[in-house]
Amino acid sequence: MDLQxxxxxxxxxxxxxxxxxxxxxxxxxxxxxxxxSDDRERRAVINTIGPFWDGNEVWxxxxxxxxxxxxxxxxxxxxxxxxPALLLMLVALIMRGVAFEFRSKHDNPAWRSFxxxxxxxxxxxxxLLWGVALANFIRGVPIDxxxxxxxxxxxxxxxxxxxxxxxxxxxxxxHGAVFLTLKxxxxxxxxxxxxxxxxxxxxxLLSLAFTIYTFxxxxxxxxxxxxxxxxxxxxxxxxxxxxxxxxxxxxGWAFAMTAVAIAFSTVTIFMxxxxxxxxxxxxxxxxLTIYNSSSSDYTLGIMTIVAAIFVPIVLVYxxxxxxxxxxxxxxxxxxxx
Amino acid sequence: MEQHFIIMNTVTIxxxxxxxxxxxxxxxxxxxxxxxxxxxxxxxxxxxxxLSIFTAIMETAWVRTGNEKYRKxxxxxxxxxxxxxxxxxxxxxxxxxxxxxxxxxxxxxVGDIFGVPLAIEALLAFFLESVFLxxxxxxxxxxxxxxHAASIWLVAIGSNLSALWILVANSFMQSPVGYKMATDxxxxxxxxxxxxxFNPYVWKQFPHVLAxxxxxxxxxxxxxxxxxxxKGSKDRSAFETSMKFGAVYAFIGTILVTLAGHTQMQxxxxxxPMKVAxxxxxxxxxxxxxxxxxxxxxxxxxxxxxxxxxxxMLSFLAYNSFEGEVKGIKDxxxxxxxxxxxxNYIPSIITAYWxxxxxxxxxxxxxxxxxxxxYKVMRESYTFSPLLGAIMFWSFLLPYIANSAGxxxxxxxxxxxxxxxxxxxxxxxxxxxxxxxxxxxxSIAAFFIIYGLLTIVDVFLLKKYAAAxxxxxx
Numbered sequence: 001m002d003l004q005x006x007x008x009x010x011x012x013x014x015x016x017x018x019x020x021x022x023x024x025x026x027x028x029x030x031x032x033x034x035x036x037s038d039d040r041e042r043r044a045v046i047n048t049i050g051p052f053w054d055g056n057e058v059w060x061x062x063x064x065x066x067x068x069x070x071x072x073x074x075x076x077x078x079x080x081x082x083x084p085a086l087l088l089m090l091v092a093l094i095m096r097g098v099a100f101e102f103r104s105k106h107d108n109p110a111w112r113s114f115x116x117x118x119x120x121x122x123x124x125x126x127x128l129l130w131g132v133a134l135a136n137f138i139r140g141v142p143i144d145x146x147x148x149x150x151x152x153x154x155x156x157x158x159x160x161x162x163x164x165x166x167x168x169x170x171x172x173x174x175h176g177a178v179f180l181t182l183k184x185x186x187x188x189x190x191x192x193x194x195x196x197x198x199x200x201x202x203x204x205l206l207s208l209a210f211t212i213y214t215f216x217x218x219x220x221x222x223x224x225x226x227x228x229x230x231x232x233x234x235x236x237x238x239x240x241x242x243x244x245x246x247x248x249x250x251x252g253w254a255f256a257m258t259a260v261a262i263a264f265s266t267v268t269i270f271m272x273x274x275x276x277x278x279x280x281x282x283x284x285x286x287x288l289t290i291y292n293s294s295s296s297d298y299t300l301g302i303m304t305i306v307a308a309i310f311v312p313i314v315l316v317y318x319x320x321x322x323x324x325x326x327x328x329x330x331x332x333x334x335x336x337x
Numbered sequence: 338m339e340q341h342f343i344i345m346n347t348v349t350i351x352x353x354x355x356x357x358x359x360x361x362x363x364x365x366x367x368x369x370x371x372x373x374x375x376x377x378x379x380x381x382x383x384x385x386x387x388l389s390i391f392t393a394i395m396e397t398a399w400v401r402t403g404n405e406k407y408r409k410x411x412x413x414x415x416x417x418x419x420x421x422x423x424x425x426x427x428x429x430x431x432x433x434x435x436x437x438x439x440x441x442x443x444x445x446x447v448g449d450i451f452g453v454p455l456a457i458e459a460l461l462a463f464f465l466e467s468v469f470l471x472x473x474x475x476x477x478x479x480x481x482x483x484x485h486a487a488s489i490w491l492v493a494i495g496s497n498l499s500a501l502w503i504l505v506a507n508s509f510m511q512s513p514v515g516y517k518m519a520t521d522x523x524x525x526x527x528x529x530x531x532x533x534x535f536n537p538y539v540w541k542q543f544p545h546v547l548a549x550x551x552x553x554x555x556x557x558x559x560x561x562x563x564x565x566x567x568k569g570s571k572d573r574s575a576f577e578t579s580m581k582f583g584a585v586y587a588f589i590g591t592i593l594v595t596l597a598g599h600t601q602m603q604x605x606x607x608x609x610p611m612k613v614a615x616x617x618x619x620x621x622x623x624x625x626x627x628x629x630x631x632x633x634x635x636x637x638x639x640x641x642x643x644x645x646x647x648x649x650m651l652s653f654l655a656y657n658s659f660e661g662e663v664k665g666i667k668d669x670x671x672x673x674x675x676x677x678x679x680x681n682y683i684p685s686i687i688t689a690y691w692x693x694x695x696x697x698x699x700x701x702x703x704x705x706x707x708x709x710x711x712y713k714v715m716r717e718s719y720t721f722s723p724l725l726g727a728i729m730f731w732s733f734l735l736p737y738i739a740n741s742a743g744x745x746x747x748x749x750x751x752x753x754x755x756x757x758x759x760x761x762x763x764x765x766x767x768x769x770x771x772x773x774x775x776x777x778x779x780s781i782a783a784f785f786i787i788y789g790l791l792t793i794v795d796v797f798l799l800k801k802y803a804a805a806x807x808x809x810x811x
Contacts, residue, residue: 051471058463064433065456072448079437080767086434087780094427101423105798148771295449296526306457314464321468324479
């Protein structure tokens, strides 16, 4: 396996990790206004992701850094080309990040409500935009001969990408709801369970719609074959199983299945891309691939060594932090504000 | 519609046309946004660097002595640290995205090299600080004391490691090493990772930035502690303790930052003589070279209008001897023309000159204040006259002035280069066909509004929690 392929896999792993982890804290951010009847409950809901969300977001920062280091042309074309979308994403992530810290630091209903809706919007916008972005990777965007984006903002907002965006928004919301059933008790858990069951249907329908649309709109299934293999099939099956597991009150398994659904869908899209990273809708020859957009073998080699040493270390201590905060959060216990 | 515009254009008065040209100039707008977002980001970073270590020291004192006073101080300074940290993190994400968004040509040119420390920074430093910060904030009752203290140390180490890696990246822009040009000349490629990491420039700049962080933290501790002591708040004994620690911390930081700055300036004479000459408004090569106390210069004709200079002083600062040649702007320009072809290789002298003076001036004042503070705490005297109290308080601004001025000198003094000797800033910006001036204006407006809001909220909360004292932070 060449270094470019190794780094394509690593970038896939980083994005997958980002979607699986930040996915549920996006979901909790989207749901928290609808989960709570008073401030203590709301704080309890937010505290289920309190210790985790920042570490989860680093998966995105690392994915961005890895793209820059391993595939600078991909990073440059994507970030300059998707400019307004990324600006919107930045604004959302900024507001959301400070809101977690600021909301409880001042006891005033208007203040809290402002930051709470910042958390909501700051979670919902990226949850939608990431779906839009991934769909456009695979559908293709106008990229010219010199690897520059030649479209506008509205090229990104095609119906196909919007369906994918809505699907990712719903799946992350579902993922967050299921996470909340794992991390709360009593009335909060009941509410989370109801929300999860409600969100499941649109999440599943949109995902199926996206899958069918992908058949029509992209070459993904032509490339993977009509029998696309175990990963895409499993991602659909996992999502279908969630409702059964929720009805049986098996939160842990349901969470595992939403995680599998997110991970496997991400992997499917990246598999469909390979060895391309950004498809050009103008001319297939102008698509960015792992070969025409990569760094030198020397750089990739250095990065491989660094990743081989440090990714496992990160996984261990981040995993440990999840273990430390494994208990459920209740509004009656002492809450960290 | 079109005709209408043409008519409008023909009647525009000249200065409006100029304003319009500037607003259409993507290079100018991208630079403006970078300057604004990076200076703003760096308001928060040094305090994160310095206050994380200070909070860790407080908690270590608590673990070792069991004295509750230190636990309260840990939570008090930790609270201020967190409020500041949040803004530092979110404005940092902008920096990572901005290279690709506004500087795509730069990203293509240096990605092979520059991307590596950025990725390593995320993997080694950001995960460490984020994960352990979560553990620290939510783990007071869940972890043994020593492990809890260890997690704030890991946050501090993570933050300072992140500074190291971003400076490895920046040092390549300042003084490129360990690379070769690709055969088609389209990009620089890494040939020696160790050379990049052990770039002498890194090891001059990193201590400078690190010490800058200590100073920023130290002076904030002095300001808040002395404010409480002057005001006679309760918890007097705790604030005397933090005043003592803060004074020592700020003093050590100031000495280190002075030494590190001095060393870096000496190095710059080798690596970027033009930056030094511009910072000194040294038009002609001199031996021994004089140090400018105050210069009003004519930048067009490259000469003094009015100047007070100390003879030989620049040579002394540069070489620890009153002899030694320091190259002047005009000679360097000629030299660079020969080396890099025709062009203007002189940075904005007024910017370089005054940013250097603001940095050194603020540094000198910090040294004086920290000596007074140290003298007071060594004599165990914790009463301040109103004047001295005001000085102790407002001095917290000095490190901010020095930090910002220092970076403005570092980045503006390198112009016209974005990567010294390899790529000019004007060739690094995203093509206007991809990122239009309209999009840039939109993003500048967005960042202005949001950063303005963040400033107001951050100052409001820092003030609130700093003034509320120890109990509010429990």
